[in-house]
Amino acid sequence: MRYDLDDLRLFLHIVAEGSITAGARRMHLSLPSASARVRALEHHAGVDLLVRGRRGVRPTPAGTTLARHARDVLTQAARLEGAVGSYSRRPAASLTLLAGGSAMYGLVPRALVAFLREHPDTDVEVHESRTPHTLRMLADGAADLGVVIDNEAGDGGVETELLGDDSIVVIGQSGGILAGRTSLAYREVAEHPLVGLDAESSLRRWIEKNLGPHAPAARYRTTVADINVLVGLVAAGVGLAIAPRRAVEGDRRLDVCALQDLWSRRHHLLAWGTAERTPAVSALAGNLRSAAAAP
Incomplete structure (x- = not known):
C-alpha cells in the first residue's frame, strides 16, 4: 500500500486537533476534501482509523499505530529532503588558506570556527605551507x-599586514630545570635532551634554517607530528622543547622561557592573494585578525 505524505500530515493534524474540520483547516483544505482523504486512507488500510462522535474524533487502535509510524515517516522524509536539497543550493566557491606550522596551533583553528559558523555555505581549504611557498601561491x-x-x-x-607576535620559546616541565629562569640561549638549550617536531614540519625546518650550520647538535629523545603531543611529553618531563x-602560553604544566637568540623573535603577517577580494575573503581575514588579537 502506498501512502501520500500529505494524507499522513492531514491525519496527524486531525488526531492532534481531535477534529476533521480543524485538521482540514491546518492543511488549508475544505472539509469535504479532508473527509474524502481520510475515507481513502481507511479504505486502503481496510480498517477504521477514527472513531467519529458528536464532539469530534479520536483514533482507533489502528489509527494510533498509523499516527505513530506516520510521524517517523514524515521525520525521515524531511531529513531526506534536507540532505538532497543541500546539493541543489550552489555553495560559494571555496577559499584557500595557507599557513605555517605555528599558525596551525590556535590561530587558524580559532579563526575557522568563527568563520565556518558564520558562513555555512562557504568551504575553506587549509594547507600547512612555509612562507616562501605561501607567497608564491598568493602571487x-x-x-x-x-x-x-x-x-x-x-x-x-x-599585500601584507601585521597580525601579532609569534615568538619562539623554550618549554620544560613545571618546576624542572627551567624553574626560576626567564631566558636562555639556544646553545644552552641544546645541552639538554629535547623533544622535537618531525623533521618535515614547517616549524622544525624554519628553526633549523635559522640555527645555521654551526649550531650545536641537539639530542632528540623523540620527534612527533603534533605540537599537542610534544607539549604533553615535555609536561611529563621527557625533555625540553x-x-x-x-601555542603554550598559560599552560600550568610548563615553565616557559624566552630565547635570547634574535631569530626567535618573529611576527605573523596576514598576506593577501592577488585574486578578487570577495566579501567571504574579507570576512575570513577579519576572523584571523580577531583570533590573533585574542589573549
Missing part, C-alpha cells in the same frame, strides 16, 4: 589568504 592567485612569518616574507609581491609562545 600566482592560487590561494586567497596566507599567514606568513615576517622575517621570511621580504618583498613577496603581495622549542615551541611558539602562543
Whole structure:
C-alpha cells in the first residue's frame, strides 16, 4: 500500500486537533476534501482509523499505530529532503588558506570556527605551507589568504599586514630545570635532551634554517607530528622543547622561557592573494585578525 505524505500530515493534524474540520483547516483544505482523504486512507488500510462522535474524533487502535509510524515517516522524509536539497543550493566557491606550522596551533583553528559558523555555505581549504611557498601561491592567485612569518616574507609581491607576535620559546616541565629562569640561549638549550617536531614540519625546518650550520647538535629523545603531543611529553618531563609562545602560553604544566637568540623573535603577517577580494575573503581575514588579537 502506498501512502501520500500529505494524507499522513492531514491525519496527524486531525488526531492532534481531535477534529476533521480543524485538521482540514491546518492543511488549508475544505472539509469535504479532508473527509474524502481520510475515507481513502481507511479504505486502503481496510480498517477504521477514527472513531467519529458528536464532539469530534479520536483514533482507533489502528489509527494510533498509523499516527505513530506516520510521524517517523514524515521525520525521515524531511531529513531526506534536507540532505538532497543541500546539493541543489550552489555553495560559494571555496577559499584557500595557507599557513605555517605555528599558525596551525590556535590561530587558524580559532579563526575557522568563527568563520565556518558564520558562513555555512562557504568551504575553506587549509594547507600547512612555509612562507616562501605561501607567497608564491598568493602571487600566482592560487590561494586567497596566507599567514606568513615576517622575517621570511621580504618583498613577496603581495599585500601584507601585521597580525601579532609569534615568538619562539623554550618549554620544560613545571618546576624542572627551567624553574626560576626567564631566558636562555639556544646553545644552552641544546645541552639538554629535547623533544622535537618531525623533521618535515614547517616549524622544525624554519628553526633549523635559522640555527645555521654551526649550531650545536641537539639530542632528540623523540620527534612527533603534533605540537599537542610534544607539549604533553615535555609536561611529563621527557625533555625540553622549542615551541611558539602562543601555542603554550598559560599552560600550568610548563615553565616557559624566552630565547635570547634574535631569530626567535618573529611576527605573523596576514598576506593577501592577488585574486578578487570577495566579501567571504574579507570576512575570513577579519576572523584571523580577531583570533590573533585574542589573549
